[in-house]
Amino acid sequence: MPENATKRVRDPLASTGHERRYAERSQNRTYYFNRQRASNPSPTKECNVRTTETSPRKPRATFHHAPPLGKKSRLTGDAAADRRSAIKYVFQGVLRSPPKDEWEKLQTINEIIETLRMPPGSWGVVQSVLLALDEDPKCDVRRETPGKGRRALIQDFTPQAEFIYKALQGGNSIGTVTFLLNNCYRRKLRLPNLSYSSVQRFVTQSPVVVLARRKTKKSGTDDADAKWSQARLAFAQQLHEQVELGTLSDEERAARLSTFPPLYLRGIAWWDEHHKKVVFGHTSDIEARIYRDPATGLAATKESGGVLSAEMPNTTVKFPPEARMLFGVAMIENAQGVCCGVKAEPFSYTGRQVVGFSAYEKACEAERRRCLALQRPYDVKKKYAGAAYEQEMQDRMYKKKIICVKELIDHVIAESTRMYAGTKFAKTFFIFHDGLTAWWEPEAQAYIKKLNFQDRQLRSLPPTNAGTRYAFKLPGNSPEICRGLDSFGFAHLQRSVKLHTSLTSVLKADHPCRFNMGTVHEVESTLRRVWTVAPTSEQIVADIQGFPHVVQKIIDARGCVVPDEDFRSGRRELRKDGKGKLAGRKRSRSQIATNTDLILHADCQPALLHYAVGGLTAIQAYEEEAEVENYVTSPDDEAMRDASEGAV
Numbered sequence: 001m002p003e004n005a006t007k008r009v010r011d012p013l014a015s016t017g018h019e020r021r022y023a024e025r026s027q028n029r030t031y032y033f034n035r036q037r038a039s040n041p042s043p044t045k046e047c048n049v050r051t052t053e054t055s056p057r058k059p060r061a062t063f064h065h066a067p068p069l070g071k072k073s074r075l076t077g078d079a080a081a082d083r084r085s086a087i088k089y090v091f092q093g094v095l096r097s098p099p100k101d102e103w104e105k106l107q108t109i110n111e112i113i114e115t116l117r118m119p120p121g122s123w124g125v126v127q128s129v130l131l132a133l134d135e136d137p138k139c140d141v142r143r144e145t146p147g148k149g150r151r152a153l154i155q156d157f158t159p160q161a162e163f164i165y166k167a168l169q170g171g172n173s174i175g176t177v178t179f180l181l182n183n184c185y186r187r188k189l190r191l192p193n194l195s196y197s198s199v200q201r202f203v204t205q206s207p208v209v210v211l212a213r214r215k216t217k218k219s220g221t222d223d224a225d226a227k228w229s230q231a232r233l234a235f236a237q238q239l240h241e242q243v244e245l246g247t248l249s250d251e252e253r254a255a256r257l258s259t260f261p262p263l264y265l266r267g268i269a270w271w272d273e274h275h276k277k278v279v280f281g282h283t284s285d286i287e288a289r290i291y292r293d294p295a296t297g298l299a300a301t302k303e304s305g306g307v308l309s310a311e312m313p314n315t316t317v318k319f320p321p322e323a324r325m326l327f328g329v330a331m332i333e334n335a336q337g338v339c340c341g342v343k344a345e346p347f348s349y350t351g352r353q354v355v356g357f358s359a360y361e362k363a364c365e366a367e368r369r370r371c372l373a374l375q376r377p378y379d380v381k382k383k384y385a386g387a388a389y390e391q392e393m394q395d396r397m398y399k400k401k402i403i404c405v406k407e408l409i410d411h412v413i414a415e416s417t418r419m420y421a422g423t424k425f426a427k428t429f430f431i432f433h434d435g436l437t438a439w440w441e442p443e444a445q446a447y448i449k450k451l452n453f454q455d456r457q458l459r460s461l462p463p464t465n466a467g468t469r470y471a472f473k474l475p476g477n478s479p480e481i482c483r484g485l486d487s488f489g490f491a492h493l494q495r496s497v498k499l500h501t502s503l504t505s506v507l508k509a510d511h512p513c514r515f516n517m518g519t520v521h522e523v524e525s526t527l528r529r530v531w532t533v534a535p536t537s538e539q540i541v542a543d544i545q546g547f548p549h550v551v552q553k554i555i556d557a558r559g560c561v562v563p564d565e566d567f568r569s570g571r572r573e574l575r576k577d578g579k580g581k582l583a584g585r586k587r588s589r590s591q592i593a594t595n596t597d598l599i600l601h602a603d604c605q606p607a608l609l610h611y612a613v614g615g616l617t618a619i620q621a622y623e624e625e626a627e628v629e630n631y632v633t634s635p636d637d638e639a640m641r642d643a644s645e646g647a648v
Contacts, residue, residue, distance in 0.1 A: 081142040083116075087129045088141045090115050100134050153194060154202040160185060161206070164199065168209065174200050219477070220561035231465050231475035233559030238464045239263065239481075239551050260461055265544055266339060267425035268458070269416035271328040271433045272485040273354075274493075276527060278321050279517040281314030283501040323350045323523040326408055327531065329484035330419045330429075331544040341484065341540025344415035346528055350520050352403040354436065357443035360404040364393045367400075405438040406447060413453055432458040434486075435477040445472075480554070480562060483544045489535040496534030497526060500600070504607045513603035533599050 015023070075083055090112050091097060098106055109126050112118075118126070132139050154160055163185050167177040175196060182193040203209050221229055242263035245253050253262060291306030292299055300306030328344035355363070371380050384392040397403065412431060420429045431453065433439055448454050458474075465471050479486035500515040507514040515529065516522040535543075553562050600608075 083118075083125070084129050084141040086116055087112055087126055088133060091130060091133060092137070097133070097137065100130075103130070152202065153198055156206055156208060161202070164202070165209070168203070168211075174203060177203075222560050224558040224560055227468070228476055229559035231460070231468060231470040231559070232478065232554060234464045235460050235470070235475050236551050236554040236559065238461065239458070240548070240555060243548050243551070259463075261455075263430065263458075264425065265547060266331055266333050266423075267420070267429045268544070269328055269330045269344070269412075269419060269429055269431050270482055270484050270544070271326065271344075271412050271416075271431065272482050272490075273324065273326050273434070273436070274485070274490055274527075275322045275324050276494075276497075276517075276523050278323075278520060278523055279314065280317070280320075282312060282505065283498050283517055287312060321351075321520045323520045323527060324348070324352070325350070325524065325527060326411065327485060327489070328412065328415055328419075329489060329535075329540050329544075330416070331484075331541050332420060332423050332425075339541050339545075341535070341537040341544070342419050343531060343535075343540070344419055346531055347408065347411040347415075348524055349403045349408070350524055352398060352401050354405050354408065354438050355402050356405055356438040356441040357447070358441070359438075360397065360402065360406075363397060363400065363402055367393065367396055405436070405441075405444050408439070409444065409448060409451075413451060428456070430456050430458055432482065434479075434482055435474045440473045478554075480550050481547075483547045483550075484535070484540045487546075487550070488543055489540065492535035492539055493527070493530060496530050496599075499598070500530055500604060501526065503600070503604055506607055506610050511606065513606050515601075515603070529601050529603060533601050536599060 091108070094115070095106075095108060095111065098108055103109060109123060109130070112126050113122055129141055132141060154164070160181070163181060164177055167180050172180065178194065178196050178199045181199065186193060203211065223229060224233075238260060241258060242260045243265070245256065245258055245260065245262035246264045248256070248262075289309045289311065290299055291302050291308050293305060294307050302308070326347040326349070330342050330344075331339055332342055333339055368380050371378055380392065381389055394404075412433065416429060416431055417426075420426045438444060445454060448457070459472055460470055460475065461472075465473075465475065470476075481487075497515070497517075501517060504511075504514045509516070515526045517526060550562075
């Protein structure tokens, strides 16, 4: 027998020479190793192909020019990075990092391709990873080689980039910037248009562009030389001196020779208007939808037949109606010498606009002339004499959707007097109201003077702002000064409104205890009821005690606008031991008591009973039968269940 003759295969399970000779091209092991990817090779060549088993000759490893790491690959992103990591693992963990001069002898690249079952064309990818590991065994093969690939069409610090910078600063979106770039810049230079993704990638990767959601700030100015800032600074300095005078004794106060009256935080009634729009839907910002079994109503996965509950979007209208109300708070000292927060009865002027005395008289006079011009004319003033005429005109002006500021003034003074009745400041308390134009008109101030309250308002007193438009007035609207309301009673009120409306949404729509927001009357009812529990007495006291701190901040800012995040002060930011302020803002959610106790209105009781019955049902499903019977048959639980069934 010739020396190079192949020994006949005697294994009955092995493939015969005939089967190997006429097997499909893809069945040969050399199909992947030698990168022979011809789909239809010639029959002559196919018949002459010998496998590794029949030929002692192995495929030769040939080195090619290695492409950049991660380039020329069919995979991209995380998949390509994972493949390069796998190559590194096989090379270092399995093959023990053979040296470069032995790769061809040991068939290293072929071994990695066969181990990972990589497709044709992977030779260059494996070789590039091995070359990178040969230079630095600890290199990060997951990251592509930087600076490789096609040059970006937009480069920073070029005229084209400067065009994009200016367009972005103009407030244009990336889509608009792309349109402007193609039509106003590249077309004139006869350059091809760019896609949206090209501009987006440039903007997101540019080191000189920072994209962020535009913030808001309160009305006012940052110019310390503006008249408003100067007037606000003078008013803040006056308030600072008045509060300081309130902390001095009579002898020390007389020695100061100040023309301002002393101001006591326990003797100020704070008032402000608040509007709340109608919500056609749910007040919650988050909608939770649950997969449930249609037959049982219990939660179930989608795979087990659960059906997702329908969406419940809110309806929006162009001009939603709103409830308009006037609120007031104060901090008083009780008989035990403890400061507590009190709230006044809200005043509603929903559906009407507040006007001054002169505008109201003009509207009444127009109504009189209208009655005199009728087919059967009559004089309203003669028909309704005295107080009856005022009530009649008031009712008619309500229909015209206007209300005189006189009604607000009467309510403020009456409720403030009630809150301070029986205290040491019953005859000397001050009133703070924001910069409502109708409130500070000469006619309104004359009416307040008639009630002996003109000098008991927080306003600019001589020589503060003398000779300016802010004399004897407030320097515009300063929400941070209105303690307990704008800062931050209304925030507590809004948060509690969302809590009550969400909590009672399990009740029927017409349930008398439900908190609704669908009409202005429902909004007004919700605000009135929630106002009785939010803000709390402690929150009011903490807000009002922060008044000196905020006044000092206005002075430090030279009368300019102070950021909202700096307003929260008082005991809220003080350490429990009284040694300075907290290093960071106090987070109420981090306290266990906040998550276990809620201050709710009594009308929430039916909703709580509903959840309590649901909790008992859940307990029955998991507790032992004997314990459940003892737990459910208790008198309190049965009473709870009966009350819930009657309420829900």
